[in-house]
Structures are given as C-alpha cells and as structure tokens.
Amino acid sequence: xxxxxxxxxxxxxxxxxxxxxxxxxxxxxxxxxxxxxxxxxxxxxxxxxxxxxxxxxxxxxxxxxxxxxxxxxxxxxxxxxxxxxxxxxxxxxxxxxxxxxxxxxxxxxxxxxxxxxxxxxxxxxxxxxxxxxxxxxxxxxxxxxxxxxxxxxxxxxxxxxxxxxxxxxxxxxxxxxxxxxxxxxxxxxxxxxxxxxxxxxxxxxxxxxxxxxxxxxxxxxxxxxxxxxxxxxxxxxxxxxxxxxxxxxxxxxxxxxxxxxxxxxxxxxxxxxxxxxxxxxxxxxxxxxxxxxxxxxxxxxxxxxxxxxxxxxxxxxxxxxxxxxxxxxxxxxxxxxxxxxxxxxxxxxxxxxxxxxxxxxxxxxxxxxxxxxxxxxxxxxxxxxxxxxxxxxxxxxxxxxxxxxxxxx
Numbered sequence: 506x507x508x509x510x511x512x513x514x515x516x517x518x519x520x521x522x523x524x525x526x527x528x529x530x531x532x533x534x535x536x537x538x539x540x541x542x543x544x545x546x547x548x549x550x551x552x553x554x555x556x557x558x559x560x561x562x563x564x565x566x567x568x569x570x571x572x573x574x575x576x577x578x579x580x581x582x583x584x585x586x587x588x589x590x591x592x593x594x595x596x597x598x599x600x601x602x603x604x605x606x607x608x609x610x611x612x613x614x615x616x617x618x619x620x621x622x623x624x625x626x627x628x629x630x631x632x633x634x635x636x637x638x639x640x641x642x643x644x645x646x647x648x649x650x651x652x653x654x655x656x657x658x659x660x661x662x663x664x665x666x667x668x669x670x671x672x673x674x675x676x677x678x679x680x681x682x683x684x685x686x687x688x689x690x691x692x693x694x695x696x697x698x699x700x701x702x703x704x705x706x707x708x709x710x711x712x713x714x715x716x717x718x719x720x721x722x723x724x725x726x727x728x729x730x731x732x733x734x735x736x737x738x739x740x741x742x743x744x745x746x747x748x749x750x751x752x753x754x755x756x757x758x759x760x761x762x763x764x765x766x767x768x769x770x771x772x773x774x775x776x777x778x779x780x781x782x783x784x785x786x787x788x789x790x791x792x793x794x795x796x797x798x799x800x801x802x803x804x805x806x807x808x809x810x811x812x813x814x815x816x817x818x819x820x821x822x823x824x825x826x827x828x829x830x831x832x833x834x835x836x837x838x839x840x841x842x843x844x845x846x847x848x849x850x851x852x853x854x855x856x857x858x859x860x861x862x863x864x865x866x867x868x869x870x871x872x873x874x875x876x877x878x879x880x881x882x883x884x885x886x887x888x889x890x891x892x893x894x895x896x897x898x899x900x901x902x903x904x905x906x907x908x909x910x911x912x913x914x
Contacts, residue, residue: 539653539654539655539903540635540651540652540653540654541651541652541653541654541657541686541690541699541700542638542649542650542651542690542693542697542698542699542700543649543650543651543652543657543698543699543700543701543702543709544647544648544649544697544698544700544701544702545608545610545631545633545648545649545650545702546610546647546648546702547642547645547647547648548642548643548644548645549580549610549611549645549646549647549648550579550580550611550644550645551577551578551579551580551611552577552578552608552609552610552611552639552646552648553575553576553577553578553608553609554574554575554576554577554578554599554606554607554608554609554637555574555575555606555607555609556574556575556601556602556604556605556606556607557574557601557602557604558574558601558602558604559571559572559573559574560572560573560574560576560599560600560601560606561599561600561601562576562587562597562598562599563597563598563600564592564594564596564597564598565594565595565596565597566594572587572588574601576588576599577589578597578639578646580641580644580645580646584641585597585639585641585646594641595640595641596638596639596640596641597638597639598636598637598638598639599636599637599638599639600636600637605632605633605634605635605711605712606632606633606637607630607631607632607633608630608631608632608633608637608648609629609630610629610630610631610648631710631711631713632711632712632713633650633652633660633711633712634652634653634656634711634712635650635651635652635653635656636650636651636652637649637650637651638650638651640697647697647698649697649698650702650711654683654686654687655683655723655727657682657686657709658679658682658683658686658723659712659715659719659720659723660709660710660711660712660713660715661678661682661686661707661708661709662675662678662679662682662719662722662723663710663713663714663715663716663719664707664708664709664710664713664714665678665682665707665708665742665874666678666874666878668714668716668718668719669718670878670881671878671881671882672718672721672722672881673881673885673886673887673890674874674877674878674880674881674882674887674890675718675719675721675722676722676725676726676887677872677877677881677887677890677891678722678742678874678877679722679723679726680726680729680730680731680740680887680891680900681731681740681742681871681872681891682707682740683726683728683729683730683903684730684731684732684737684738684740685700685706685707685739685740685741685742686699686700686707687730687737687903687906688737688738688739688740688909689706691737691908691909692908692909692911704842726887728902728903728904729900729901729902729903730900730901730902730903730906731891731895731898731899731900732898732899732900732901732906733762733763733895733897733898733899735901735905735906735907736906736907736908736909736910737903737906737909738761738763738764738895738898738909739753739761739764739909739912740871740872740895741753741764741868741870741871741872742867742871742872742873742874742894743866743867743868743869743870743871743872743873743874744775744777744846744865744866744867744873744874744875745772745775745777745778745847745864745865745866745867745869745873745874745875745876746769746772746814746865746869746873746876747769747772747775747777747778747779747847747849747864747865747869748769748770748814748815748849748864748865749766749767749768749769749813749814749815749869750766750767750769750814750869750870750871750873750894751766751812751814751816751868751869751870752764752765752766752812752813752814752870753765753870753871753912755812755813755814755816755818756812756834756868756869756870757834757870759912759913760912760913761912762897763895763896763897763898764870764871764895765896766813766814767893767894767896769873769876771873771875771876771877771879771880772865772873772875772876772878772879774875774879775865775866775875777846777865777866777875778864778865778875779862779863779864780846780862780863780864780866781853781860781861781862781863782844782845782846782860782861782862782863783858783859783860783861784840784841784844784845784858784859785857785858785859786803786855786856786857786858786859787857788840789803789839789840789859790802790803790824792839792840793829793839796838796839798829798831799826799829800822800824800826800829801824801825801826801827802824802825803822803823803824804823804824804825805822805823805855806820806821806822806823806852806855806859807820807821807852808820808821808851808852809821809830812848814849814869815849816833816847816848816849816869817833817836817848817849817850818832818833818848819831819832819833820832820833820836833848834848834868836848845861845863846863846865846866846867847863847864847865847866847867847868847869848863848868849863849864849865849869850862850863850864851863871894871895872890872891872894872895873894876894877890877894880893888900
C-alpha cells in the first residue's frame with residue numbers, strides 16, 4: 506500500500522517506524538482512557554486535514570504511514586483518495602502531533618438526515634484533539650472525533666453558553682454536558698458514534714472558545730455526573746424556559762422521573778424570552794411532505810392541546826386532503842428550530858404566511874441555561890442549580906455509576 510510517504514533519511518525512517526508502532530497501539534490506548542466517539546459530520550465527500558507535524562494514517566488492517574500535511578481525503582470507489590492516491594479500505598484513522606488536527610469541511614457536508622452540520626455546511630474549520638476516524642458510508646464518509654471525555658466537555662461548554670458567564674454556571678453546564686455524553690455512550694454500543702456534534706445532541710466545536718474559565722470549570726468538576734438511582738441521567742437542557750420547565754413526557758413521549766417541570770422565573774433577561782416569527786405556508790407543506798406526512802393545501806392551523814407549562818402539545822392542521830394532527834415539536838422540526846424557537850406560542854394570523862408570537866427558546870426540558878445563569882449570579886452553587894432542575898438526582902463520580910435504563914414511553 507502506498508500512502509505517498511514523506512521521503513526521509515535513515516533516522517527519519519526509524520522515527521516513522523516508531524511512530525507507526527505507536528499508532529498501531531493507538532486504538533487500545535484510547536479505549537483504555539475515557540474516550541468518546543463524536544460524529545462531526547456525515548455524507549462527507551471530501552475533507553482537508555492540516556497538522557503541525559506529519560500526519561499519521563492507519564487503515565482498517567492496521568497498516569500505517571506518514572504523510573506531509575496538508576492532506577486531502579476524497580471518497581472513492583471501495584475506499585479513499587489521499588492526495589490523489591487510491592487506498593482500498595473502508596476506514597482510516599488520522600492522528601497529528603500534540604496540537605491535534607484541523608479539519609476543513611466542504612460547503613455541502615450534511616448529516617444523514619439531511620440537516621446541515623454546524624462544522625460542515627459552509628466550509629468551516631474545526632480544530633480537534635484526539636484522533637479522527639473516517640468511515641466510508643454511501644457516497645461519502647462519516648467523520649468521527651475520538652476524544653477524551655474531559656476534552657470533549659471543554660469543547661461543548663463554550664459552544665453552548667458564553668465563557669463569560671458566572672463560574673458556577675460554567676460548572677453546571679460542564680457537569681450536564683459530561684452527564685449527557687456518558688449517558689449516550691452507555692447506550693450506544695450498536696451505533697457508530699456516541700454523540701453528534703450538533704443540536705441533535707449537544708454542540709461541540711473542538712478547541713474553539715476554550716479559555717481559562719472553561720478550563721477551570723471542567724477541571725473543578727472533573728468526573729462528576731448527575732445520577733438517578735446511581736445511573737447517569739439524560740441531562741437535557743435548553744436556552745430559555747420563560748415559565749415552567751417542561752415534562753419530558755409532553756415533549757418526547759418518554760417518561761424520565763427526573764425530567765419533570767419546575768418553576769423557572771429566573772430567565773427574564775434572556776434575549777429569547779419573547780419573540781415573533783413568520784414562515785410561508787407552502788414551505789411548511791413542502792417540508793411536511795418530505796418528512797412523510799400526507800398533506801394537501803393548508804387552510805387552517807390551530808392549537809389542539811397544551812402542556813402544563815402552557816406550550817402547544819398538539820396542533821390541528823386542516824388541509825385540502827383532510828386533517829393532520831402534529832405535536833408542537835414536530836412543527837418546530839418541519840419549519841426549523843431557529844424559526845420557531847419554542848412551542849410556547851400563539852398563532853397571530855395565517856394566510857400565505859403564518860405569524861407566531863411566543864416565549865422562550867428550546868424544548869424547555871431539564872436545565873434552563875438562562876435561568877441557571879441567574880441562579881449562579883444570585884449565589885447558588887452549581888450542585889444546587891443542578892438538583893433544582895433535575896429533581897431527585899445526586900452528584901457522583903462517573904466511575905461509581907451503573908448503566909442507565911432506557912425510559913418508558
């Protein structure tokens with residue numbers, strides 16, 4: 506196998522052999538540590554990879570080679586092209602030096618469900634530590650970052666909230682992010698990844714935004730997770746509740762005993778506390794059809810039922826082909842989560858456009874980030890904040906936990 510090696514002296518060849526041997530044991534080393542498989546993007550046709558040092562590459566059979574960075578990886582029949590050289594393998598493992606790797610995605614990278622990836626839909630870069638695994642699938646490949654769990658948490662916190670927020674809120678977010686990741690990891694044995702790097706799970710941007718405050722928050726909570734009956738919880742969180750937080754049963758039809766609504770009068774300063782939005786009816790019709798709903802020309806849309814927190818639980822849509830009942834979150838998914846920030850809304854008018862006015866942002870299940878920010882500023886420690894938003898839970902070190910039981914529906 507020719508991976509277009511860097512030309513080296515005898516000493517350079519010896520160093521390459523040593524480094525190759527290190528890479529061969531890389532998988533077992535990473536497995537031994539607390540590591541996470543993070544899906545950065547799917548259906549990727551091409552990836553540009555930079556590193557400060559030569560790039561070490563290993564194929565599915567454990568054969569290794571070193572390449573001078575930058576390296577362009579392109580999906581090819583029965584494998585990959587690395588800088589134009591064909592490699593017949595369905596997997597590649599990439600590793601840089603201590604500074605890690607910088608990945609540049611093409612503009613059209615998408616998740617497998619068609620949604621844009623935050624790290625891949627506009628030619629953006631992401632710098633990561635750990636190793637990068639590429640897995641051929643369909644016409645492209647998956648890009649996975651296998652990274653130490655604590656390093657992952659460092660990459661999530663500044664992507665989810667501002668690093669300038671109160672230190673106790675940074676700690677609360679770090680513990681919630683660590684808990685969510687561990688929960689998913691313990692239930693992901695049959696999946697190719699543990700978490701996605703987008704709002705599908707929690708946003709992860711590698712090394713971007715990590716500063717001294719983030720490092721302190723992660724280090725001072727190292728290993729701590731939120732537990733219920735000694736198992737890590739599904740640590741859901743969202744931006745702004747604007748009232749009661751929501752029962753998970755009302756949003757996802759799943760019963761988590763620790764995801765019950767609590768009063769949250771603490772997020773009045775959130776920029777998302779109140780909003781107004783509009784979208785075209787024909788866009789809604791098209792998106793619903795793409796998601797498998799049978800719908801004609803929409804004539805009327807009215808709330809059918811509400812949750813205890815005042816959010817739209819179900820809507821009735823009258824259309825030329827009959828009637829369609831949607832959950833509030835299904836409408837958000839069809840129109841776009843940024844266009845309809847939450848299901849706490851009223852329909853002001855419907856014509857060619859639907860005009861909504863509402864409150865809050867996100868699903869409102871679990872921790873309210875803007876509410877937690879206010880509680881931290883009022884002097885509450887991160888442990889109290891977490892126990893308030895996740896009733897009946899405790900903080901434990903992750904090594905003492907047992908696998909969670911999937912929720913009942």
